Amino acid sequence: MLELSFEKEVVKTLTTGSNQWVERKDLYGATPEQLWANFRDKLNNNNYAKLQGHPLTDTEFNQVKRAIEVRTPYQAAKLLAAENGIGKVEVERDDAKLGTVTLELFWKADVAGGKSSYEVVRQAVRPKLAGSQDVEPDRRFDITLLINGLPLIQLELKKATVELNQAFNQIEKYAQEGKYTGIYSLLQMFVIMTPDSTAYFANAEPDHFNKAFLFNWRTRDNNSVENGLAFTRQVLNIPMAHKMVSEYTVIDQERQSLILLRPYQIYAIEAVMRRIHDHQDGFVWHTTGSGKTLTSYKTAKLAAQDPGVDKVIFLVDRRDLDEQTTSNFSAYAANDDIAINEAQNTGDLMRKLQQNDGKVLVTSIQKLHRAVKKTQAQLLTGKQSRFSKTLKQRVIFFVDEAHRSQFGKMQKKFAQRLSIVTGTVTPVLPSLTKTKNSSRVI
Template sequence: MPLTQSEDALEKGLIKTLTDMAYEYVEINEETNLISNFKRQLEKHNAKELASHGRTELTDNEFNKVMLYLEGGTTFEKAKKLRDLLPLELNNGQRVWLEFLNRHKWCQNEFQVSNQITVEGRRQCRYDVTILINGLPLVQIELKKRGVELKQAYNQVQRYHKTSFHGLFNYIQIFVISNGVNTRYFANNPNSGYKFTFNWTDRRNNPFNQLSLFAAEFFDPCTLGKIISKYIVLHEGDKCLMVLRPYQYYAVEEILDRVVNSNDNGYIWHTTGAGKTLTSFKAAQLVSEVDEIDKVLFVVDRHDLDTQTQAEYEAFEPGAVDGTDNTKELIRRLDSDAKIIITTIQKLNCAVTKDYYNRHIQDVRNKKVVMIFDECHRSHFGESHKNIVNFFKNLQIFGFTGTPIFVENSKNDRTTKEIFGNCLHKYLIKDAIADDNVLGFLVEYYTGNAELDLESESRMREVARFILNNFNKSTFDGEYNALFAVQSVPMLLRYYKIFKELNPDIKIGAIFTYAANGSQDDEATGMNRGFANLKVAADEMQEIIDDYNKNFGTSHSVENFGLYYDDINKRMKKKDPKMKPLDLLLVVGMF
């Protein structure tokens, strides 16, 4: 393999690979040719629909209506148009339904490849290799000669966004960049940055870096058609396109295979920080499209259904979150036509165990239901989980976890496999660090006075002093902030008071799962454990919030706990330069 290889040689090699895979090569010099080719391919793709009206082609006037329809809107809105049918009125008054992308039979699209298409924008640009599906340029490939840093190709794409992309090129869904030995792909989202470019891998997370290997796998027409049809996510919250990473793709495919071809359960082992919310929601969305499935429930523990998580869920599936404390709302949704529901295990347990509620959902009981459990190592070894799985008679369950329970780390001999079945896909911390998907980390051990009891006042003061004395060194003089995870709420409160007494130079806050008003389900679910009564929890939390208000000039209280949570979340993310950051946050089972 040569150390250097020209762009021209890479380009010719890639085009040969694609034509060998049954792509049609089409010579397109500029935009007029592009539009003419699109008309022919659109007519070919919709030949059956046109034939039902005695037609083989669109008139120029009819095609101009198509182009006018495609012209408007943002890239995000165009991505929606790509996936919709267009009701086009023909010159004789009849209506045809034109399809731009066959999302359900993704192999049955028209695949073409072209190169060196010249586009006139603010400056003239020639694009290396373009993949057209049904005549629309949906994948753009930018190449650099072997040995050139790949980021140069990424930067070139960003320049194209600013200077030349327009018209049909605004329908691009995926970019691919390669220098022959390193190849990455990313969604058409110019604001995401280079860190959101990904290698393609096999099922065991081995990357296909070489362009020839990448092309053979990723550009297989059925694979590419499936990725564009099923694995591009239209993020409603940010109005942008996202594309799944390979391990997310394989995990969802495994779940779909189980749902379509068996009644087996299973779980996904993906490390913390690997985008579990996106993976699980894409799984829920695609499972809900299976005709035989009546309901898909995404089930979380209540202390995980915080304001940040709800916002993420809403962005993927607007209107699906059952975020109230009222079990009646869950019953209403279960009894409605809603196919995807996001709820909590506590509320679901209440719904199936109390006669007042479950008599309203006897019809759902016998329907085909798929449940996807978030963090399946939590809350699934007790009565709530048993109650739920015993209530539904035609149920399939899948779990996601970053920390599965095995025999060797089980406290009660129950394991994740025993509850959920076999592991369907793994993406471990070693894989994530290798992919630069999570930060690498350094583990430091502090022994201190080993003779002291771990929960003694002296030991806790020693730990607090150690943290404060080493804070600047460990956070690179405040470049990072820190979490101090504590095992219980009472211990968090003791630590918080100790830190205050030590009069630190850094800003310290604390938060734990707290319900300002106990819901009707609290008695059954055991929420707010650890306090003799809720008044004590409210008083302690309010004192912490009062300190926070003094530090940051806010005016939060236990009555608007959600706003307090959101404020902490923003300061910990350090994304808003106008917000003074929180240096150290004491937490129990959150963040």
Template sequence: MIVFVARDIAGGSSSYEIINQYISNKTGNGINSADRRFDVTLLINGLPMIHIELKTQNHTYMDAYTQIKKYTREGHFHGLFSCVQMFVVSNGSTTRYFAPAAATDLNGKFLTRWSNEDNQPVEDLQSFAEQVLSIPMGHKMVAHFSVLDYAHRRLLLMRPYQIHALEAVYESAIARQSGFVWHTTGSGKTITAYKVCQRLLWIPSVDHTVYIVDRRDLDDQAKDTFASYSRFENFTVEGTDNTTELITALANKKTDSYCDYCTETRSSYRCLCEEIPWQRSEASSGIAFGNDRRRMPSINFR
């Protein structure tokens, strides 16, 4: 039985509903147990996917966050509401979003503020709803811009700059353009790279993507991270230790979808490009990731 199709956005098998003031019955007989009234929930195919808690202007948005944490601790997000993939809290003028987690793992310091493609912050609820919660973006937030980290048993939601980078890469690949993505150290380059590899495989003419790193420590990080993120995906992640292994692996990939990663220097990459009989398709492109803007413009894929 199929209940949710990630790519059926604003059509196909997807239907959308909004409910408010849903009453979640108390989960026990303790002194602190009580019925709770949820503010607004967005449903996709009848499943609650995005939950919103609101406060008035004379309250801070953190009061709404504290309320969600309390509801989580009391066990109200169970049953169908365990399907919630994204929380939104707002007092009308300040809005944040975050991924669900156990009450002990929620941290108010890691709520995310939305920003537009020009990196301008979006604070008020009306603008946030128009840019993030409307369809198709609301559907894409939970279906395309989330990552299930199996190793750490947690759900991750991409940050705005990662989302804008992913969308730009995809559009560039369709147009057969190459480029680079610049993220600062510690800002989530690996997540962005993983989602790029996954997203490019959606293009019908793309059978595999290659993620190349130039240091062994990055290789270990990519290997563990990609394996964890792709645990329940419909493509295979494989690693190679050198150019020869990568060439052999690519030559043997015929029909299945793969994401390969390899540790190589730039000189080895040039050798790789010369040895592989690349078939240029409409989606062929090269994307580089880095945290040093001075070096990035010198990287060119042809």
């Protein structure tokens, strides 16, 4: 199949059936100026009430443009996540009577309906930058996916006889040429595909593209999805494409980078959330080095945000892992809409369990065991413990390295005492584990 024919098939797949993508044929070959104008219309419409019926002036929109033209994908991801998962930008109105207004750009949770719009643009043109030494006068991007007018996903296509690596190298070259700046500054995800081969990866700084973080898609049954159109149907549909650049991304403060989750991590998260909603426990089995910490963090975050959950406790099975896990979680949560808390000792744990702050609490199974033991002793002497009230709430326990802690003596004692305090052994206990088996949920 020729590249042009393949491009048309991909767009057809995106825009037919239950998909909400709309091809903007009027923006075929769009320049950055045309994309800015389209985004400006979306921004004015989505913030009509905030703007009090007064669309942005050129001067005001230039403030928006400067805010969006961030230097790195890490900064872009921070802007899109912003406060409570809503990307925002502050604009000072020309008319002093209108004051300063905070405009909303992107809603992480607004999927498949609501305010978000989904548009497909073919062959967008990126002109040669002033002072650039590019041989070509401009570049063309095969398919650009706009969410609320913002280019967030880029597709680079090749015909069947061309190796997929060439598409990766082309994107890397464009990044080094500064093509992903301006209106393209907020790009989150790249997809490279031929009719028979497909991969995706997160945007990165020009010198930090790494093929080790180029992922192939797989089904829930762990079957590889190589076909480009099959990938388009499974991953680039709405709401999945929106989730890929919102819920299934992680902003790593320590490495100043954007991370996209692998398929098995996404399936694990979805399976755990289903178990939580069904009030069931379960196990997630990850192979060594497969990103267990990322899966743990993202699942704990989503669980903590669930209105049916009062508290999330992440248990590690050794005292020395308290600080390490909290450090890792905090690096991911620094720019996310959640906070991570650590219990320094048993007394501190019992105090923090009383706090209704929505935080994910990281502690060791030993500290929790001592807290439950102390509560049991109080109950046996007729004293009422505030801790026992906490354990009767809707608490989710994530047990790290469950293949060691879940069946050890400590866990058995903990379960026995917990049943005395709460009257139940399993207040919902998904366990994130690391074993030699394939990644799956039971």
